[in-house]
Amino acid sequence: MSTRGRILTYAALVIGALITLFPYYWLSVMASNTTADIYAAPPKLVYGGQLFHNIGEVFSKIDFFGSLLNTMVVAVVTTLAVLFFDSLAAFTFAKYTFPGSKALFGILLATFVVPTQLAAIPQFSLMAHFGWVGSLKALIVPAAANAFGIFWMRQYAAGALPDELLEAARIDGCGFFRTYLNVALPVLRPALAFLGIFTFVNAWNDFLWPLVVLIDSHHITLQLALAQLNGLYVTDYSVVMAGTLVAVVPLVIVFLLGARHFIRNIASGALKG
Amino acid sequence: MTAIPGVDAPPARPAPPSPSDAARRRRRWRHLPQYAAISPFFVLFAVFGLYPVLYSLYLALQRWDGVGPKKFVGLENFRYLLTDGQFWDSIGNTLLIWVMSTVPMTVLALLIALGLNSSIRFKGALRIAYFMPNVTSIVAMSLVFGSIFSGEFGILNWFLGLFGLGHVPWLADPWAIRSAIAIMIVWRWTGYNAIIFLTGLQALPTDVYEAARIDGAGPVQTFFRITLPLLRPVLLFSLVMSAIGGLQTFTESQVLLGDRGGPGAAGMTMVLYFYGTAFADNDFGYGAAIAWGIFVVVVLFAILNWRLVQRPDRGQVTTEEGGR
Numbered sequence: 001m002s003t004r005g006r007i008l009t010y011a012a013l014v015i016g017a018l019i020t021l022f023p024y025y026w027l028s029v030m031a032s033n034t035t036a037d038i039y040a041a042p043p044k045l046v047y048g049g050q051l052f053h054n055i056g057e058v059f060s061k062i063d064f065f066g067s068l069l070n071t072m073v074v075a076v077v078t079t080l081a082v083l084f085f086d087s088l089a090a091f092t093f094a095k096y097t098f099p100g101s102k103a104l105f106g107i108l109l110a111t112f113v114v115p116t117q118l119a120a121i122p123q124f125s126l127m128a129h130f131g132w133v134g135s136l137k138a139l140i141v142p143a144a145a146n147a148f149g150i151f152w153m154r155q156y157a158a159g160a161l162p163d164e165l166l167e168a169a170r171i172d173g174c175g176f177f178r179t180y181l182n183v184a185l186p187v188l189r190p191a192l193a194f195l196g197i198f199t200f201v202n203a204w205n206d207f208l209w210p211l212v213v214l215i216d217s218h219h220i221t222l223q224l225a226l227a228q229l230n231g232l233y234v235t236d237y238s239v240v241m242a243g244t245l246v247a248v249v250p251l252v253i254v255f256l257l258g259a260r261h262f263i264r265n266i267a268s269g270a271l272k273g
Numbered sequence: 274m275t276a277i278p279g280v281d282a283p284p285a286r287p288a289p290p291s292p293s294d295a296a297r298r299r300r301r302w303r304h305l306p307q308y309a310a311i312s313p314f315f316v317l318f319a320v321f322g323l324y325p326v327l328y329s330l331y332l333a334l335q336r337w338d339g340v341g342p343k344k345f346v347g348l349e350n351f352r353y354l355l356t357d358g359q360f361w362d363s364i365g366n367t368l369l370i371w372v373m374s375t376v377p378m379t380v381l382a383l384l385i386a387l388g389l390n391s392s393i394r395f396k397g398a399l400r401i402a403y404f405m406p407n408v409t410s411i412v413a414m415s416l417v418f419g420s421i422f423s424g425e426f427g428i429l430n431w432f433l434g435l436f437g438l439g440h441v442p443w444l445a446d447p448w449a450i451r452s453a454i455a456i457m458i459v460w461r462w463t464g465y466n467a468i469i470f471l472t473g474l475q476a477l478p479t480d481v482y483e484a485a486r487i488d489g490a491g492p493v494q495t496f497f498r499i500t501l502p503l504l505r506p507v508l509l510f511s512l513v514m515s516a517i518g519g520l521q522t523f524t525e526s527q528v529l530l531g532d533r534g535g536p537g538a539a540g541m542t543m544v545l546y547f548y549g550t551a552f553a554d555n556d557f558g559y560g561a562a563i564a565w566g567i568f569v570v571v572v573l574f575a576i577l578n579w580r581l582v583q584r585p586d587r588g589q590v591t592t593e594e595g596g597r
């Protein structure tokens with residue numbers, strides 16, 4: 001490529017990236033200014049000194065730490081459960097044939113097409129029946145294993161786990177579960193890292209189902225707290241933005257920690273399917 | 274078998290019953306660990322997926338507020354659904370928003386992918402920047418965009434004003450509302466698709482390009498004649514994924530505009546209509562019918578997609594394996 005072409009490409013990509021990142025910048029600017037500054041014309045485009053004051057307001061108006069804790073519990077427990085159940089099932093589907101294994105995997109794939117909202121109302125009455133409405137169990141248990149993760153990880157395991165390795169483990173006297181634990185899991189580590197971040201992010205950001213099932217409850221998640229904050233304090237926009245900022249930051253950090261790896265996997269996983 | 278079939282071959286000996294039975298039982302139990310290993314998903318799906326879906330079919334035939342007794346109404350809900358203007362409007366809105374977001378998103382993502390595929394530095398950082406919106410909370414960013422799009426005080430209108438462009442009522446005019454939602458979807462998904470396309474680009478065979486270069490093809494010609502056809506499976510994947518996601522559009526609308534889809538209900542998507550009917554109005558029976566209506570739309574869309582995948586245009590490079 002010519003030097004000029006390279007510079008133009010580079011400039012276009014950087015401008016595109018800056019536009020993409022602008023909402024984050026704007027969020028932090030709004031969170032650090034007063035509401036009057038936000039609504040000023042022309043708007044204040046740089047950081048103000050109100051950030052900690054605004055965050056303090058958030059903490060005094062909603063149970064921020066409570067909802068943060070709830071979200072952490074849901075995201076962490078869901079992720080651990082998904083990693084365990086999905087990898088175990090994926091390992092089994094990838095490396096064992098048993099009566100009905102093909103058909104069961106087919107059924108698993110077929111569940112992809114079942115739209116989640118079709119199940120939402122009966123799920124809600126099911127949760128009411130279990131007495132789980134307003135409880136975090138209602139978020140964790142149904143999400144503890146999923147078809148996507150099993151499918152994705154099966155593709156990975158089929159390629160990453162040579163039969164000889166499993167044969168060697170068998171000769172060494174490893175049973176099925178030991179083989180999974182000592183042989184398969186270490187090999188599946190990269191796939192687990194990806195599925196882990198993916199699950200964590202989704203659990204953290206989930207909105208529709210928590211909105212339905214945690215209705216009128218003291219156990220709300222961060223996303224619901226944000227929506228609530230927005231509903232209650234529309235006049236105090238800088239406080240809403242401070243809350244939003246504090247809710248966004250942990251996830252951005254989690255993402256940045258594993259970004260390279262995560263991005264590589266999301267593409268290869270997508271295209272293998 | 275050593276016995277030769279012949280005159281005095283002994284009659285087929287019935288297998289001794291007990292060892293064979295034991296063997297069969299052993300064989301049956303042998304796979305128990307495997308069945309146990311895959312069972313959690315199937316149990317959860319049966320309880321929280323299959324059963325609710327079947328039950329929602331039953332619910333769709335009832336009138337029910339979620340608390341009181343159910344009243345059987347037969348196909349009444351479905352009959353009403355077919356004539357429900359709001360439902361049809363919500364399908365229209367969803368499809369409009371899908372088209373308005375998918376077209377610019379795909380073009381932008383392709384351009385970004387081509388840029389990232391060239392020999393430049395800081396690719397890693399750029400990739401992360403473009404991908405970040407995809408993992409950020411939709412609720413949080415809908416609040417931020419709500420401010421950006423604000424008619425009076427929004428920074429977007431201020432910015433447009435710098436260029437003498439008019440004041441767009443982003444959250445009041447039907448088309449502006451749909452554009453605002455589409456912009457949020459574009460913001461969220463362009464980077465994701467760019468990464469997918471980039472991976473597809475990197476998997477393309479280099480010898481085809483070499484041949485094209487020798488034949489004197491320019492960059493534009495190479496792109497339209499070689500890159501795009503070879504990228505077809507990847508593009509189709511992205512299209513299918515955006516259709517699945519686009520038909521489920523909910524959070525952006527709900528946070529930005531509330532349960533009713535804003536002025537003129539222009540932001541009323543199918544799932545938002547479902548949510549509002551079932552969980553805001555507590556009309557569970559009709560909500561279940563809407564859910565089935567959405568399901569039919571999704572299936573029709575899936576069939577359409579499938580047809581698209583199944584019929585490669587003639588004259589194109591065969592690319593079945595291109596994306597692998």
